[in-house]
Amino acid sequence: MDDNKLLQKLSQNLLEVLSDDDYCDITIEVGDDPYVKIFRAHMVILNYRSTYLRRILSTNKKKNDGTLIQIKLPNILPEIFQIILNYIYGGRLSLEEYDTSDIIKILVSASELSLQELVDYIQSFLTKNKAVWMEQNFNLIYQTSFGKDSFLELQKYCTDLMSNNPNKIFKSLDFSATPENLLVSLIQSDNLQMNEVQVWDNVLKWGFAQNPGFPSDPSNFSKDDFNSLKNTLQQCVPFVRFYNLTSKEFFYNVVPYKKILPKKLYMDLLKTFLDPDSIPNDKPKPRKGANDNLLNQISITTSHYQISKNSFDYDLQKGEVSCAKAYKNPVSIKF
Template identity: 65%
Template sequence: MFDDRLLPKLSQNLLEVLKDKEYCDIIIEVGNDPYVKIFRAHMVILHYRSPYLQRILTTIKKKNDGTLTYIKLPNISPEAFEIILRYIYSGSLSLDEYDNSDIIKTLFAASELSLLELITYLQSFLIDNKADWLEQNFDSIYQLSFENDSFLELQKFCTDLMTQEPNKIFNSPNFTSITERILISIIQNDNLQMSEIQIWEQVIKWGHAQNPELPFDVSNYSKDDFNTLKNTLQQIIPFIRFYNLSSKEFMDKVLPYEQILPKELYQDLLKTFLNLLDPNSKPSGKSKPRINEEIDLSNIDSNIINYKHVEFISKWIDRLEITDKLNNQYEFKLLYRGSRDGFTKEKFHRMCDNKPRTVTIVKVRDSNEILGGYNPIKWRPYGGDSITKDSFIFSFNNNNNNDRIEKYILSRVIKEKSAIFNDSNYGPFFGYTDLIIWGRNGNCSCSKVSYEKPIRETKNFHIDEIEIFQIV
């Protein structure tokens, strides 16, 4: 049986070898002027740890006169190489102390040095721990991931986000800065989980952002304004599947922009939609339909919530209005149930730690009240405050025992740096004190600080049941 308990000591000793310059036999100049840094290392370790460096070193004859071998790595940043050198020697890595840009630089450096294990690890780390940041910087992440054949995990992340959760891209503060090429890549996808009218509205939003001088209200457009928008969107318009719209959607949302449409297309659209007797009907067979997955919310393994609660929570995750059509089919996978697994913070951490995208649901004792929260990042037994912009907490309060949701409160995070709190001494913990399950002395409480509004009137409460689901 293999026992790896001795490896940490070996890793520590090899890091000490890196720090000890007495037996170094190679100097590595990393970076470009004016920012260049010199590193000293050992050829034998570099030779066996990096295929790229192995190829370089095999062409260099080792000197026996005590002179150090000298190589340059101009395409790698010194910050990234320092991280990589620690990995090469120790076989371990701690990324918590580095900012996101350094991790991206390290990913590029790992690709340059053909460190396949590290490439996979860094991509997984970014996806599991920095998903918010990846989404906010989708434009640049998309471009860098498809420029390198090694970044398959990031490519899949971008593709999945485009098709399954396009609202995250469209609702991002940086959406209007994405390139025309990326916008076309998104809207031409057959599996895009959005209605055609939502796609049209986002395209118009993007076009406006490229021309901020345009009037906000299309009724105030001049002929020049229409020409400006037409020129901006001329490469994108052909990918809109107008015939998937209803007659009412076309008349209300597209017709005001008739001057930006190609003349023949506009005339055919007008003829088609005017011939539809039902304003909510759609022409058939003229546009390739989007492959929208059927949303089945009825199959939920819960003692607390029903399919209507699932629908509300799913829409909140996608930042939709309650009246909007639900485009994404989420599975609520039960991870933990108090009545089944035990009402303790230890059980919570054992069954839910290191799992991203979870929804916590609790039933308040002696009431019809349901409280909960969505955590898009991982629960951990340590680490304190964690940052995310996508978490939210909520409450439902039904006076009647039926499927209708009569009263609810949604409260999104406003202080992102304290969105989630991780500590083995607590259960699920949202905000500074906004929703705490099993706080000090095992108490549960709500008190608004980090989220936009309180979700219940009184602070302290007890629970009859708790369930935690992973959204997959």
């Protein structure tokens, strides 16, 4: 018989102990009204498996009248505690059997019970097997990971995604529930691999989600609607790089919402997009990935040639695209 089979036998025996009431000496009231369930357990096992429960048990003197000691765990769902209790006794947990949302609940409860070994195991499982789900539900993962000091691996996952692939967060299913401070952090990022008009549209989408009663068409907005949206987005607007929009994008995507912009910003933008000789002093640099987005749109017709993006060398920091291949008279375009 190999070691694994021996451990399986031990695990099975301990689970049988859990289901046997004869030697139970403690009851645990789990959940909050009206969803409460009473579990029977053994002090000696809980004491050595959970430092949190050890602290609670140390304050409860052992009773000599035959009545069971009782403790309460109102912050844990009964069905989640049953899973964790099986782990405490049997030392095994197959996460593949559960929905990811339930795995998150198990993780939070395991942290509350100071089961750090289980916490580390669940975090590793999530990052290796549930990355797509976490991207789609980023707000939940973000709020969960930074709600506990023990979720270091999930915190790193969130930080890395925000730094390297922040555009994925805009596509998450719960984006509209993103906290304002997180949204501001995202739109400040140079690594957003999307056009600036997409950034602006997502900021508006978030603003509308915070004000669900708004008309879908800004031409139907009341003065109060504009004021409410302006107040909602006042921390976000300064970090949208409006100067990187095209004139068409500015006209169709920004002008209808001009009343939510600071007056000076709107007038400066208007001057920039109407006067080709006007160059803003503080034009922000394009975000990562904007180079390809720009070149995909460039098509310049000269008197002899249709010039495609493959014919260009470009330097967006200098605001210049130059034709560098196969032409006797290279063209330089300022933008």
